[in-house]
Amino acid sequence: DVKVTQSSRYLVKRTGEKVFLECVQDMDHENMFWYRQDPGLGLRLIYFSYDVKMKEKGDIPEGYSVSREKKERFSLILESASTNQTSMYLCASSLLQGARGNTIYFGEGSWLTVV
Amino acid sequence: GNSVTQMEGPVTLSEEAFLTINCTYTATGYPSLFWYVQYPGEGLQLLLKATKADDKGSNKGFEATYRKETTSFHLEKGSVQVSDSAVYFCALKKTAGNKLTFGGGTRVLVKP
Numbered sequence: 001d002v003k004v005t006q007s008s009r010y011l012v013k014r015t016g017e018k019v020f021l022e023c024v025q026d027m028d029h030e031n032m033f034w035y036r037q038d039p040g041l042g043l044r045l046i047y048f049s050y051d052v053k054m055k056e057k058g059d060i061p062e063g064y065s066v067s068r069e070k071k072e073r074f075s076l077i078l079e080s081a082s083t084n085q086t087s088m089y090l091c092a093s094s095l096l097q098g099a100r101g102n103t104i105y106f107g108e109g110s111w112l113t114v115v
Numbered sequence: 116g117n118s119v120t121q122m123e124g125p126v127t128l129s130e131e132a133f134l135t136i137n138c139t140y141t142a143t144g145y146p147s148l149f150w151y152v153q154y155p156g157e158g159l160q161l162l163l164k165a166t167k168a169d170d171k172g173s174n175k176g177f178e179a180t181y182r183k184e185t186t187s188f189h190l191e192k193g194s195v196q197v198s199d200s201a202v203y204f205c206a207l208k209k210t211a212g213n214k215l216t217f218g219g220g221t222r223v224l225v226k227p
Contacts, residue, residue: 004158031213040123042204042217043159050213058214090158094213104208104215106151106158 004107019078023091032074121218138205146207
């Protein structure tokens with residue numbers, strides 16, 4: 001079974017702190033994604049990566065950056081956390097870009113509260 | 116751009132009732148369509164998918180048919196159980212890319 005592991009399930013951080021959310025997948029997937037989930041808004045894509053050191057902005061990249069130094073690991077960085085970044089963050093991964101119907105696998109999510 | 120619209124919840128049902136969650140989409144070309152389910156406290160799991168028009172995806176008693184003429188992918192289950200209580204997300208993915216576009220999610224609560 002594919003496993004996408006997010007290092008922290010629950011975090012509480014202060015406004016202005018730098019926050020790292022880590023994600024590791026064990027299936028040698030090329031693509032990795034970071035989404036945030038908010039009530040009524042569904043999931044919105046923050047950033048994705050299709051290869052090591054490659055990244056592309058999603059729909060809501062402002063206030064976030066990412067790092068992909070190794071194929072299995074994709075980190076989401078909040079340079080200076082703000083209260084409007086309180087949310088559930090979901091990491092995901094999938095096989096080759098472009099293949100029709102490729103399943104995207106999700107981690108269990110990280111609940112971040114910024115106070 | 117691409118978008119997915121699904122009915123707002125919560126949907127509250129009794130056990131063994133029939134469930135329908137409506138989903139319509141806007142997209143260019145021929146996207147693949149998905150239903151994901153999120154059980155309390157967990158991440159998203161793929162429930163079913165369809166990759167071309169008239170395909171029917173099915174899993175765990177749930178079904179959805181890709182209707183290109185009505186741009187819809189409604190989720191149905193004939194007899195729900197308490198364990199089906201979850202949030203259900205409809206999503207699409209265009210052929211040339213791997214980004215999923217999600218609907219807002221529909222919370223379903225099944226009471227015994």
